[in-house]
Amino acid sequence: MIEFAQKQVAVAGFGVEGQATAKFLQTRGAIVTVLDENTQLDQAGPYTFKVGKQAFSDLESYDFVFRTAGLHPRKLSVDQSKILTAYSLLLQDYRQQVIGVTGTKGKGTTSTLIGHILKAAGKDVYVAGNIGHSPLDFYDQLTADSLIVMELSSFQLIDAQQSPHAAVMLMIEPDHMDWHSNMDEYIDSKLNLVRFQSDLDIAVYNPENPNTKDISQEFEWALPYLRGTQGHVRNGYICFAENKITPVSEVGLIGPHNLENICAATTVCWYILKEQGLDEKQIITALNAAIRSFSGLPHRNEDLGEVNGVRYINDTFSANPIALQAALSSFEQPKIPIVGGFDKKVGQENIIKALIKYTDSIRHVVLIGQTAEAIAELLQHAGFSNYSILPLNTNMKTIVAMANSHAEPGDVVLLSPGHASFDMFKNYKDRGEQFKQAVAELSNE
Numbered sequence: 001m002i003e004f005a006q007k008q009v010a011v012a013g014f015g016v017e018g019q020a021t022a023k024f025l026q027t028r029g030a031i032v033t034v035l036d037e038n039t040q041l042d043q044a045g046p047y048t049f050k051v052g053k054q055a056f057s058d059l060e061s062y063d064f065v066f067r068t069a070g071l072h073p074r075k076l077s078v079d080q081s082k083i084l085t086a087y088s089l090l091l092q093d094y095r096q097q098v099i100g101v102t103g104t105k106g107k108g109t110t111s112t113l114i115g116h117i118l119k120a121a122g123k124d125v126y127v128a129g130n131i132g133h134s135p136l137d138f139y140d141q142l143t144a145d146s147l148i149v150m151e152l153s154s155f156q157l158i159d160a161q162q163s164p165h166a167a168v169m170l171m172i173e174p175d176h177m178d179w180h181s182n183m184d185e186y187i188d189s190k191l192n193l194v195r196f197q198s199d200l201d202i203a204v205y206n207p208e209n210p211n212t213k214d215i216s217q218e219f220e221w222a223l224p225y226l227r228g229t230q231g232h233v234r235n236g237y238i239c240f241a242e243n244k245i246t247p248v249s250e251v252g253l254i255g256p257h258n259l260e261n262i263c264a265a266t267t268v269c270w271y272i273l274k275e276q277g278l279d280e281k282q283i284i285t286a287l288n289a290a291i292r293s294f295s296g297l298p299h300r301n302e303d304l305g306e307v308n309g310v311r312y313i314n315d316t317f318s319a320n321p322i323a324l325q326a327a328l329s330s331f332e333q334p335k336i337p338i339v340g341g342f343d344k345k346v347g348q349e350n351i352i353k354a355l356i357k358y359t360d361s362i363r364h365v366v367l368i369g370q371t372a373e374a375i376a377e378l379l380q381h382a383g384f385s386n387y388s389i390l391p392l393n394t395n396m397k398t399i400v401a402m403a404n405s406h407a408e409p410g411d412v413v414l415l416s417p418g419h420a421s422f423d424m425f426k427n428y429k430d431r432g433e434q435f436k437q438a439v440a441e442l443s444n445e
Contacts, residue, residue, distance in 0.1 A: 010065045017134050128151075
């Protein structure tokens with residue numbers, strides 16, 4: 001383990017991860033300086049603060065610089081050997097115990113399900129990463145028997161120089177083009193999850209996605225979930241190879257896309273638990289119990305119940321076209337999707353493709369945010385005019401009222417924006433909580 005006592009350590013970025021990092025370093029005796037371009041930053045804690053446009057200058061004076069995930073490495077002009085992240089530190093100390101999960105859609109659900117399965121098998125498990133918890137929050141609780149599941153975005157993987165012992169590569173689709181230089185950089189960042197593995201490690205991947213289907217050509221040990229030799233769906237059952245695990249009808253998660261996530265989690269957990277000494281019967285028992293009982297995470301296809309016969313679904317975590325399409329495919333009933341938001345520079349064509357694919361079951365689309373006008377124009381061009389455009393910064397109560405005005409009993413009002421939230425809300429959670437509150441108020445009217 002790296003010795004931080006009396007070392008000059010900079011923490012670049014002071015969001016949730018930066019705060020956890022600074023606290024971790026302070027407990028280890030480091031002399032911590034927080035760097036952030038935000039001049040309105042709440043400068044709380046026993047640290048030195050350097051804020052403003054010059055926050056990331058003169059980095060060579062520090063012994064180590066911790067990059068937090070949202071900060072692109074290009075911002076940090078310093079010898080790369082000095083740069084650390086919470087993820088890189090975890091791999092230095094506990095690589096053999098880490099299961100990493102990445103992809104454009106489903107990594108939070110898959111990571112949490114993996115943790116749920118391993119706990120059902122009696123393991124000491126921690127889930128962290130992009131899901132909102134830093135591994136440094138529980139670092140002192142880790143033992144040689146712990147397993148750590150990390151949900152990893154391209155932001156965390158872009159400068160990785162190690163890979164975890166077990167890796168899950170879900171589908172990759174265009175996203176975060178406002179942060180990455182191009183799609184090649186985005187995909188290349190994701191591949192760091194497996195790039196530094198060997199054939200002694202575990203890797204599973206999606207063989208049906210065009211950006212992941214050829215992974216085994218470069219990384220020969222990688223195994224394709226959704227195929228008959230691994231986790232897959234067959235004759236109404238979640239299976240592993242020839243073993244039936246759980247009837248699909250008894251799965252706790254909503255939507256066909258989540259069956260893929262279950263297959264990914266089933267595959268990696270089978271091999272991990274085999275390594276841990278469990279026999280097939282014990283593994284199947286743990287898988288079945290976890291898959292049945294796991295109903296998902298808040299803000300991902302979260303069922304809020306019915307108001308006057310209309311079902312309300314909170315899928316605010318949907319921040320890209322593939323997430324919107326997955327949500328639309330989850331419900332056969334007539335739908336009123338609420339779509340739009342912050343423009344991440346990925347273009348709206350794939351949003352239109354997702355919507356047009358389901359126009360037979362879409363009663364009306366409520367368009368919000370920065371991208372509302374652009375989506376409307378493309379929908380009109382595609383011959384679809386059943387939409388409403390709400391002005392930027394329309395409050396959520398008005399948004400829900402608009403959706404409700406077009407709904408009939410038996411319909412689904414679906415908040416699945418397909419975009420980030422920063423144009424109108426603090427974050428996706430704020431957007432989702434405001435939606436839940438507005439729906440609750442509807443039920444009280």
